[in-house]
Amino acid sequence: MMQILWTPEMIAFFLISLAILACAVMLLSFQKVIYMALAIGGVFIGCAALYILLGAEFVGISQVLIYAGAITILLMFAIMLTNHEAVEPEARWTVRRVFSALGCLALAAVLWFVIRSVQWPQGDAATDINQGHPNAVAIGLMLFKTYTIPFELVSLLLIVALVGAVILARPPKEGE
Known part of the structure; x- marks a missing residue:
């Protein structure tokens, strides 16, 4: 069995992971939707910190700008503009909840x-995908040279999803 080497980066990884898990548990345990939106903002910021820790600065900053900034603010506005009545859940343990908790613990153990037990491959300078370019330049080169077709297909899929969401959200006309 491999021993964990306790470097400052490893300690930071575990602390950030613990913060993400704490925000996720808070998200699931809060009763007010506005607090849930703030907790998911904490999860997004923690994920951005992990990206930055792993050397993907561009992805980390994008995570902060897009998810922690724009999506969380969008959720806050949507929550404030709609009426959400909190429903008080039952706080007692049922057989289903006990088996769900046991299943979660079993999944975590597995x-x-x-x-x-997995032998993870170690990277070296010969297999560096950045090929000496800064992180953002390497991402741009890969997107527009290597992965051009998948990039365009994903953008097409997002446009179709946006059109579908608009069609589903529009109010029905009279006679429909």
Whole structure:
């Protein structure tokens, strides 16, 4: 079994992961929707911190701008403009909740053992995908040279999803 080397980066990884998990648990446990939106903002910022820790600065900053900034603010406006009555859930343990908790613990144990038993490949300078370019330049080169077709297909898929969302959200006409 491989031992964990406790470097400052590893300690930062575990602290950031703990913060993400804490925000996720808060998201699931809050009763007010506005607090849920703030908690998901914390999850987004924690994920951005992980990206930056892993050396993907461009993706981390994009995560902060797009998700932690724009999406969280959009959620806040949507929540404030709509009426949300909080429904008080039952706070007692049922058989279903006990089995759900046991299933989550079993899944966590299986994932822990599988992740610990895999021999993860180690990168070296010969397989560096950035090829000496800064992170943002390497992403741009890969998007517009290597992955041009998938990039365009994803943009087409997003446009179709946007049109579908508009069609589903429009009010029905009289006679429909």
